Amino acid sequence: MTVTTTIPAFCQGIKFFGQDLPDFDRYGKSAVIGENSTAIVAPFDTAAAYQTLLAADALRYLTLQVTATKESGHPGGFASVADVIAALMMLGYKNILTEVGHHAPGFYSNMFLDRSLEDMGIYTVSQLGERFREMHGLLGHLSGQIPGLLNPAGPLGQGQHFAMAGAKLHPGILFPVTIGDGGLGEPYIMSSFGHFHTAYPQATNFLPVLVWNGYSQEHHSMVSTKSNEEMIALWRGNGFKEIILLNAKDYDDANQPGEYVDSTKFSFAGRLSFSQAVLEATDKAAKSALGGTLTVLIIKQLKGAGVHKRGAASHNLYPGDSLEKDYIVAGLQERALSSAAWEIVRTNFERAGGGPASRQVVTETELPLTDLGTLPLTEYSVGGDKKVATTAMGEIVVHVGKNDPNFLVTNADGNAASGINNINVGLKIIHPTIDDTYYQGPGGQVYEPLSEDACAGLAVALALFGARTLWCSYESFAINGLPVWQTVTQAMAELRRPTPSTITLFTAGALEQGRNGWTHQRPEIENYFAAMMRNGNIFPLFPCDANSIQVCYQWALGTKNKGITITASKSPLPVYTTFEQTRQALEDGGVILHDTQGAKKVVFAVIGDMTLLPVFEAATALESQGIGVRIVSVINPRRLYRPGDVMSQTCTDADSDFLDDTGFERLFGGDALIGVTGGTSAMLEPIILRSTAKRDVFAWKRGETTASAGQIMAYNGLTPSALAQRATELLG
Numbered sequence: 106m107t108v109t110t111t112i113p114a115f116c117q118g119i120k121f122f123g124q125d126l127p128d129f130d131r132y133g134k135s136a137v138i139g140e141n142s143t144a145i146v147a148p149f150d151t152a153a154a155y156q157t158l159l160a161a162d163a164l165r166y167l168t169l170q171v172t173a174t175k176e177s178g179h180p181g182g183f184a185s186v187a188d189v190i191a192a193l194m195m196l197g198y199k200n201i202l203t204e205v206g207h208h209a210p211g212f213y214s215n216m217f218l219d220r221s222l223e224d225m226g227i228y229t230v231s232q233l234g235e236r237f238r239e240m241h242g243l244l245g246h247l248s249g250q251i252p253g254l255l256n257p258a259g260p261l262g263q264g265q266h267f268a269m270a271g272a273k274l275h276p277g278i279l280f281p282v283t284i285g286d287g288g289l290g291e292p293y294i295m296s297s298f299g300h301f302h303t304a305y306p307q308a309t310n311f312l313p314v315l316v317w318n319g320y321s322q323e324h325h326s327m328v329s330t331k332s333n334e335e336m337i338a339l340w341r342g343n344g345f346k347e348i349i350l351l352n353a354k355d356y357d358d359a360n361q362p363g364e365y366v367d368s369t370k371f372s373f374a375g376r377l378s379f380s381q382a383v384l385e386a387t388d389k390a391a392k393s394a395l396g397g398t399l400t401v402l403i404i405k406q407l408k409g410a411g412v413h414k415r416g417a418a419s420h421n422l423y424p425g426d427s428l429e430k431d432y433i434v435a436g437l438q439e440r441a442l443s444s445a446a447w448e449i450v451r452t453n454f455e456r457a458g459g460g461p462a463s464r465q466v467v468t469e470t471e472l473p474l475t476d477l478g479t480l481p482l483t484e485y486s487v488g489g490d491k492k493v494a495t496t497a498m499g500e501i502v503v504h505v506g507k508n509d510p511n512f513l514v515t516n517a518d519g520n521a522a523s524g525i526n527n528i529n530v531g532l533k534i535i536h537p538t539i540d541d542t543y544y545q546g547p548g549g550q551v552y553e554p555l556s557e558d559a560c561a562g563l564a565v566a567l568a569l570f571g572a573r574t575l576w577c578s579y580e581s582f583a584i585n586g587l588p589v590w591q592t593v594t595q596a597m598a599e600l601r602r603p604t605p606s607t608i609t610l611f612t613a614g615a616l617e618q619g620r621n622g623w624t625h626q627r628p629e630i631e632n633y634f635a636a637m638m639r640n641g642n643i644f645p646l647f648p649c650d651a652n653s654i655q656v657c658y659q660w661a662l663g664t665k666n667k668g669i670t671i672t673a674s675k676s677p678l679p680v681y682t683t684f685e686q687t688r689q690a691l692e693d694g695g696v697i698l699h700d701t702q703g704a705k706k707v708v709f710a711v712i713g714d715m716t717l718l719p720v721f722e723a724a725t726a727l728e729s730q731g732i733g734v735r736i737v738s739v740i741n742p743r744r745l746y747r748p749g750d751v752m753s754q755t756c757t758d759a760d761s762d763f764l765d766d767t768g769f770e771r772l773f774g775g776d777a778l779i780g781v782t783g784g785t786s787a788m789l790e791p792i793i794l795r796s797t798a799k800r801d802v803f804a805w806k807r808g809e810t811t812a813s814a815g816q817i818m819a820y821n822g823l824t825p826s827a828l829a830q831r832a833t834e835l836l837g
Contacts, residue, residue: 137153356371468569647739647741
């Protein structure tokens with residue numbers, strides 16, 4: 106190894122420099138991306154292939170050094186695809202996404218080289234290592250706050266949704282997305298590709314890049330035994346027309362054993378030949394995807410290619426895997442570049458795509474939203490005819506869709522089953538077959554894959570990318586889509602730009618699903634949201650009637666960077682509130698529906714609409730005994746926490762409004778308090794924490810097959826007599 110004397114400033118902290126690679130004086134004299142250019146001129150140019158090889162080595166070097174700096178992180182998976190990432194950059198494509206959170210250090214290295222990370226104060230390799238896996242730095246997995254990176258990455262099987270959302274919103278821009286062969290085992294990836302392509306056959310400008318390296322996190326991947334022909338057939342069977350498989354073994358001149366080989370072990374001539382092939386294959390794949398053909402690029406290369414270890418052993422660094430460890434040192438020295446080579450890579454990357462990704466990619470600016478005009482709210486008479494809340498909201502949803510062409514409604518179980526068939530009638534289900542009977546056709550705005558992951562995934566990805574969406578689901582099944590919803594809401598909390606909140610409508614609550622039994626009675630999902638309320642940007646809303654739900658949705662549409670769940674019944678129920686009452690309840694947390702005086706006062710804090718029925722009956726019984734009763738419908742429980750309970754101040758577009766003690770006493774002050782919900786008791790936590798009265802909770806316990814909502818409530822102890830009896834006990 107040689108020690109250079111003229112080191113570019115950004116290279117400060119690089120542990121090892123190397124000598125110029127062979128033919129550097131011929132192919133490395135100047136950057137192949139010219140000063141006023143955004144990409145290489147030709148992928149078949151040898152100098153372009155040579156400098157792509159330099160870039161791949163630079164990415165591998167930085168990925169290994171930054172992870173070893175903290176003795177943690179994941180270098181191996183990204184190392185297998187570094188050649189393709191380098192090629193995409195050299196070709197000017199920077200809207201690159203990933204399904205693999207473990208590729209994070211490689212993506213950070215990429216954004217460092219193109220100068221995007223300077224936006225967060227990272228200018229040198231030393232700073233890159235210092236800020237890796239540190240607070241306010243570079244998280245272990247991609248988040249929403251890193252300049253130039255388009256999507257968060259957590260659980261496997263999510264990243265493709267972001268690529269498809271980008272393709273839908275930005276025709277003509279390529280959205281490559283790396284997919285690990287370990288993650289390929291998740292069922293969501295292929296099914297979501299299939300449904301999206303059927304719905305939007307013209308939106309082919311996303312490019313899956315399968316990193317087929319033979320290993321998962323700790324063992325061989327489950328697709329490692331497939332032949333090349335079987336892998337091609339897998340993608341072809343899922344609708345892909347152009348399948349480009351680049352197998353490193355075809356270029357191996359080092360006689361490596363096995364089906365998966367490491368291109369960095371080739372002779373230099375072999376490496377250059379492989380780099381040329383990667384560049385040309387990537388260019389072909391990109392043009393195919395942009396040209397209207399559903400395309401996948403598969404790179405078959407051993408996991409850990411060019412870093413410290415190979416196979417599953419390269420996946421993760423552990424304590425002790427430091428910059429002094431022998432195999433870390435050896436890996437870095439093998440990839441070490443000269444200072445001149447580093448300068449070439451930096452110049453190419455910052456010019457590629459027109460400048461740093463933090464200035465160029467689509468998620469770095471706010472997507473313009475169309476004006477929705479005046480929403481068609483219909484205020485029903487309090488105490489009049491019973492109304493279906495979800496149907497009332499559906500009318501507003503249709504208006505939103507008709508005024509916003511980017512708006513999308515997603516639902517796996519069918520809108521008609523949730524009392525919102527009016528959405529299908531007004532916006533039409535997206536389907537290649539025109540059939541007016543089912544309100545379907547190619548130009549619709551209702552996306553209905555039979556997968557909650559696909560529903561949630563595309564809805565939240567579009568919201569993250571700046572569009573309005575609504576994910577509708579039975580609360581019973583929504584749990585299957587919540588991991589990606591949670592990932593995006595966390596990203597929204599830390600985004601460096603505003604974006605529409607991701608809004609959901611969860612219907613067909615457990616109390617309505619008696620005949621279906623416990624399979625459709627899973628309100629425990631509310632535990633998820635109850636816990637997430639403390640994040641700061643999560644607002645579970647529980648409108649109490651058809652008027653209330655309209656105002657809740659209107660409010661949600663006006664918010665930014667939040668996760669808002671609206672839970673309501675699809676049954677005709679009484680109308681309790683005016684619009685103005687719910688507007689106030691959204692600020693105060695709840696609204697008083699009923700208040701009478703007596704010798705003592707019991708307060709019922711009620712979450713939900715159907716659960717109000719037994720409470721009003723209990724009130725009648727108590728009042729006949731001379732007991733005063735106040736019934737409060739809890740619409741927005743997040744407002745009822747104390748400011749210190751919630752991490753609101755750290756959120757983008759922070760909402761730090763909480764009901765003060767005087768307001769809380771006005772709503773919930775009494776001699777006894779009973780929280781009532783048809784879901785999880787956890788949602789009542791803000792009230793139970795603050796109340797000083799004798800108190801208790803009535804909540805969901807377990808499902809059963811029943812003939813009516815009343816019977817399932819009785820099964821769970823939610824009866825008028827039980828509520829009245831407990832109230833008298835608390836009052837003494």
